[in-house]
Amino acid sequence: xxxxxxxxxxxxxxxxxxxxxxxxxxxxxxxxxxxxxxxxxxxxxxxxxxxxxxxxxxxxxxxxxxxxxxxxxxxxxxxxxxxxxxxxxxxxxxxxxxxxxxxxxxxxxxxxxxxxxxxxxxxxxxxxxxxxxxxxxxxxxxxxxxxxxxxxxxxxxxxxxxxxxxxxxxxxxxxxxxxxxxxxxxxxxxxxxxxxxxxxxxxxxxxxxxxxxxxxxxxxxxxxxxxxxxxxxxxxxxxxxxxxxxxxxxxxxxxxxxxxxxxxxxxxxxxxxxxxxxxxxxxxxxxxxxxxxxxxxxxxxxxxxxxxxxxxxxxxxxxxxxxxxxxxxxxxxxxxxxxxxxxxxxxxxxxxxxxxxxxxxxxxxxxxxxxxxxxxxxxxxxxxxxxxxxxxxxxxxxxxxxxxxxxx
Amino acid sequence: xxxxxxxxxxxxxxxxxxxxxxxxxxxxxxxxxxxxxxxxxxxxxxxxxxxxxxxxxxxxxxxxxxxxxxxxxxxxxxxxxxxxxxxxxxxxxxxxxxxxxxxxxxxxxxxxxxxxxxxxxxxxxxxxxxxxxxxxxxxxxxxxxxxxxxxxxxxxxxxxxxxxxxxxxxxxxxxxxxxxxxxxxxxxxxxxxxxxxxxxxxxxxxxxxxxxxxxxxxxxxxxxxxxxxxxxxxxxxxxxxxxxxxxxxxxxxxxxxxxxxxxxxxxxxxxxxxxxxxxxxxxxxxxxxxxxxxxxxxxxxxxxxxxxxxxxxxxxxxxxxxxxxxxxxxxxxxxxxxxxxxxxxxxxxxxxxxxxxxxxxxxxxxxxxxxxxxxxxxxxxxxxxxxxxxxxxxxxxxxxxxxxxxxx
Numbered sequence: 001x002x003x004x005x006x007x008x009x010x011x012x013x014x015x016x017x018x019x020x021x022x023x024x025x026x027x028x029x030x031x032x033x034x035x036x037x038x039x040x041x042x043x044x045x046x047x048x049x050x051x052x053x054x055x056x057x058x059x060x061x062x063x064x065x066x067x068x069x070x071x072x073x074x075x076x077x078x079x080x081x082x083x084x085x086x087x088x089x090x091x092x093x094x095x096x097x098x099x100x101x102x103x104x105x106x107x108x109x110x111x112x113x114x115x116x117x118x119x120x121x122x123x124x125x126x127x128x129x130x131x132x133x134x135x136x137x138x139x140x141x142x143x144x145x146x147x148x149x150x151x152x153x154x155x156x157x158x159x160x161x162x163x164x165x166x167x168x169x170x171x172x173x174x175x176x177x178x179x180x181x182x183x184x185x186x187x188x189x190x191x192x193x194x195x196x197x198x199x200x201x202x203x204x205x206x207x208x209x210x211x212x213x214x215x216x217x218x219x220x221x222x223x224x225x226x227x228x229x230x231x232x233x234x235x236x237x238x239x240x241x242x243x244x245x246x247x248x249x250x251x252x253x254x255x256x257x258x259x260x261x262x263x264x265x266x267x268x269x270x271x272x273x274x275x276x277x278x279x280x281x282x283x284x285x286x287x288x289x290x291x292x293x294x295x296x297x298x299x300x301x302x303x304x305x306x307x308x309x310x311x312x313x314x315x316x317x318x319x320x321x322x323x324x325x326x327x328x329x330x331x332x333x334x335x336x337x338x339x340x341x342x343x344x345x346x347x348x349x350x351x352x353x354x355x356x357x358x359x360x361x362x363x364x365x366x367x368x369x370x371x372x373x374x375x376x377x378x379x380x381x382x383x384x385x386x387x388x389x390x391x392x393x394x395x396x397x398x399x400x401x402x403x404x405x406x407x408x
Numbered sequence: 409x410x411x412x413x414x415x416x417x418x419x420x421x422x423x424x425x426x427x428x429x430x431x432x433x434x435x436x437x438x439x440x441x442x443x444x445x446x447x448x449x450x451x452x453x454x455x456x457x458x459x460x461x462x463x464x465x466x467x468x469x470x471x472x473x474x475x476x477x478x479x480x481x482x483x484x485x486x487x488x489x490x491x492x493x494x495x496x497x498x499x500x501x502x503x504x505x506x507x508x509x510x511x512x513x514x515x516x517x518x519x520x521x522x523x524x525x526x527x528x529x530x531x532x533x534x535x536x537x538x539x540x541x542x543x544x545x546x547x548x549x550x551x552x553x554x555x556x557x558x559x560x561x562x563x564x565x566x567x568x569x570x571x572x573x574x575x576x577x578x579x580x581x582x583x584x585x586x587x588x589x590x591x592x593x594x595x596x597x598x599x600x601x602x603x604x605x606x607x608x609x610x611x612x613x614x615x616x617x618x619x620x621x622x623x624x625x626x627x628x629x630x631x632x633x634x635x636x637x638x639x640x641x642x643x644x645x646x647x648x649x650x651x652x653x654x655x656x657x658x659x660x661x662x663x664x665x666x667x668x669x670x671x672x673x674x675x676x677x678x679x680x681x682x683x684x685x686x687x688x689x690x691x692x693x694x695x696x697x698x699x700x701x702x703x704x705x706x707x708x709x710x711x712x713x714x715x716x717x718x719x720x721x722x723x724x725x726x727x728x729x730x731x732x733x734x735x736x737x738x739x740x741x742x743x744x745x746x747x748x749x750x751x752x753x754x755x756x757x758x759x760x761x762x763x764x765x766x767x768x769x770x771x772x773x774x775x776x777x778x779x780x781x782x783x784x785x786x787x788x789x790x791x792x793x794x795x796x797x798x799x800x801x802x803x804x805x806x807x808x809x810x811x812x813x814x815x816x
Contacts, residue, residue, distance in 0.1 A: 228677055231639045258683075265685045269636055269677035275666075276701040277673045283691045293684040 005056035006141035007391040010133035013041040018267040032182040037237040045385030053115040053134035054397040061110035085159040093143035114397035114404040132159035133166030137388035153187035169386035198324040203380040206316040257309035264311040298358035328355035338376035413464035414549035415799040418541035421449040426675040440590040445645040453793030461542035462805040469518035493567040501551040522805035522812040540567035541574035545796035561595035577794035606732035611788040614724040665717035672719040706766035736763035746784035
C-alpha cells in the first residue's frame with residue numbers, strides 16, 4: 001500500500017530589518033498578516049536550529065487532521081493559522097488533481113502532522129517561523145505542488161508572518177506588497193548562503209525574570225498611536241531595505257552592521273512610542289548593546305571596521321552578527337561579561353582561541369563585577385544557512401500507525 | 409558701611425514636554441543652549457526642594473569672583489556657564505549704573521556667591537536648574553535689575569537650559585524661539601500655581617547601579633542621526649505644546665496626563681533612535697511605567713479618569729503627576745511595590761490613608777515577589793509651587809567676612 005508522506009526541515013531566520021505586525025499597529029490586515037513595511041532576514045544554519053515536520057495523508061485516518069508539536073497534540077483551531085495554511089495547500093493540491101485525474105486525491109484525505117524543534121521553546125526563539133515553514137515545506141512536498149518557494153511563502157506568511165522568510169536560505173526579503181488580498185506579499189531570496197558564507201551569528205538568550213506579566217484583562221486597547229511609526233514605514237524602512245540589499249550584494253559588513261543596528265533601535269523606538277508603550281529590551285539587552293557599541297568604537301578608532309551588529313526582535317534576546325574572523329572576540333567577550341547557566345556547546349571552538357579585544361576597549365561599559373550568572377541563560381553560535389530540506393523517509397517523525405515516534 | 413547682598417531661593421522644575429538639547433542633536437547652538445523644540449514644565453514646591461543663593465558684591469573682595477556650592481568652593485571656569493551668566497548680569501547692571509551715576513558701581517566689584525540645595529545631588533534631581541535660577545534671582549536682586557522674569561530667563565537659559573523655567577512658579581513654557589542669537593528663546597508662565605494647586609508630584613529616585621559608565625574616550629561621536637528626531641521636532645512637539653497648554657487652562661487632568669506620558673515615551677524613543685543609542689530608562693523605570701499604566705487602565709475600565717502620569721527626563725528617575733485626591737493610591741501603590749532604602753518622610757501623611765486600587769488592578773504587572781529594597785532608593789512627595797523668592801538678610805548664606813556659613 002503506497003504511503004503518502006513527506007518529511008522536511010526548515011530553518012529559523014533572524015530579521016535585520018524588522019517588520020511591524022499589523023496586529024499591533026496600522027491595521028493593514030490582521031487576518032492575512034500583511035505588514036506595514038518590508039523586512040529582511042538572515043536564514044540560520046539548520047545544523048544548529050531547525051524544525052522538522054512529517055506530514056502524511058491517508059484516507060483511513062480518523063478524527064480529521066491532527067497535529068503534534070514536540071510530541072504533544074495541538075488543537076487545530078477552526079479559522080486559525082494552521083488551518084488556513086492547510087486549506088491553502090489543499091486548494092493547490094486540488095488544482096494538481098483536477099489537471100491529472102490519475103493522481104491520488106490526497107487533498108480529500110485527513111492529514112497527520114508531527115513537528116519537532118531541536119531547540120527549546122523556552123529559548124525564546126521564534127519557533128513559529130521555522131515550524132510553519134517546515135509544515136508548508138513538508139505538505140507541499142507531500143502534495144508535489146508545482147509552485148515556487150516564493151509562491152509557497154504566500155501560504156507560510158498567512159501562518160506566521162516571518163515564517164515566509166524561512167522558505168529560503170541565505171539572505172531573504174519579505175516584500176510587503178500592496179494588493180489588499182496579499183497576493184504580492186511574499187518572500188524572495190536576496191542572496192544565497194554561498195554568497196556570504198562567513199556571516200556568523202551569536203544568539204544571546206536573555207533572562208526576562210524581572211518582567212511582570214502584561215495586563216491581559218482583554219479590555220486593553222493597544223492603540224495605533226505612533227506618529228513615529230508612520231514616519232518609519234513611509235520613509236525610513238524603504239530606504240534601508242535598498243541600502244542593506246546593496247550591502248549584502250557587496251559583502252560590505254560595515255554597512256550591513258550599521259543598518260542592522262540602526263533598524264533594531266528604530267524598531268524599538270517605535271515600540272516605545274505607542275500607547276501604552278511596549279518594552280522588549282531589558283537591562284541585560286542594554287548591556288549587550290553597550291558592549292557591542294564599545295567593541296565597534298574601539299575597533300574603528302584603531303582604523304578597522306565594525307566588529308559586530310546587534311539586533312533585537314520582539315523580546316530581550318540579542319542576536320549578534322559578525323564575520324567568522326571576528327567571532328572569537330565576540331564570543332569570548334560576551335561569554336566573559338555574561339556567564340550563562342547552560343554550558344555553551346561552542347560548536348566552532350571559539351573559547352580556546354586567542355581573542356584580544358581592540359586596544360582601548362573600555363571594560364567599564366559593563367558594570368563593576370559583571371553580570372550575575374544566568375542574566376544571559378545561554379549562547380547559541382551559528383551562521384548563515386540553507387533553506388528547507390527534503391529529508392528521507394528514515395527521518396520520518398511518524399510511526400507506521402501514524403502517531404509521533406517517541407523521541408528520546 | 410552698606411552691605412550689597414541679596415538672598416534668593418528658586419525651585420526645581422520637571423518637564424512634561426521635554427526639549428532635546430542641541431548638545432546631543434541637531435546643533436542649533438550649543439554655546440547659547442538653544443533647543444530643538446519648545447518645552448513645558450511644572451514648577452515644584454520650594455517647601456520640599458529648593459536652591460538658596462546669597463550673592464554679595466564688595467570692592468574689597470580679593471581673588472575676584474568666588475562661588476561655593478553646598479559649602480565647597482567651585483572653580484568659575486573661564487567661558488563656562490556660570491561666568492557667562494555673571495557677565496550677562498553685570499552687563500545689565502552696568503546699564504543701570506550708566507543711566508544713574510549715583511548708584512554704586514556694583515558691576516565692577518567682585519562677587520562672593522554661596523549656594524545651597526536642600527536635597528542631595530545623589531538624588532539625581534536636576535540641581536543645576538534650581539541652582540542657576542537661584543543664582544540669577546539672587547544677583548538680579550542684588551543688582552536691582554529692571555528686567556522681567558522672562559528677560560532674566562534668557563540669562564538662566566545660557567547657564568543651564570531648563571534653569572530658565574525655574575524663574576516662574578506654576579506651569580511654565582520655554583519657547584524655543586527662532587533668532588540665532590537666542591534673544592527670543594525664553595520662559596513664560598502658562599499658569600500660576602494658584603490656577604491648579606492640587607497638582608501633586610511623586611519623585612521616585614531610581615537606582616542605576618547596573619549601568620556601566622558610558623564610553624568616554626573622548627573620541628566617541630554622538631551623531632545627530634535620528635530621523636525620528638526631525639519628525640518629533642517639526643510635527644509632534646509643536647502640536648503637543650498647544651494641546652497641553654489647553655489642558656492646563658481647562659484643568660483637564662486626563663489630557664494633561666496622556667500628553668505627558670506620550671511625550672516622555674516619544675523623547676526616550678528618539679534617544680533610542682540615535683547612533684549610538686542613548687538609554688535613560690532601566691528595568692525599574694519600566695516597572696514603574698507598567699504600574700502606572702495598569703492603575704490607569706483599571707481606573708478607565710471603572711469609568712473613571714486617569715489616575716497618574718509618569719515622565720522621565722535624562723535618567724531613570726520617575727516623576728509621577730497626580731491630583732491630590734489620587735495621591736493616596738499612587739503613593740501607597742508605589743511604596744508597596746518599590747520598598748526604599750531611605751525612609752519616606754511622607755509630608756502629606758499618605759501612608760495611613762485608605763487607598764484602594766481600582767478594582768481589576770492586575771498585581772501581576774509587577775514581577776512576583778516585587779522589587780528588592782532600594783531599587784527605588786527614595787520617594788519625594790511634593791506639589792506645584794511658586795517661583796523664585798526673595799529672602800530676608802537673616803537667611804544669608806555668607807558670614808560677615810564673606811565666606812559660607814557652616815551649615816549643620
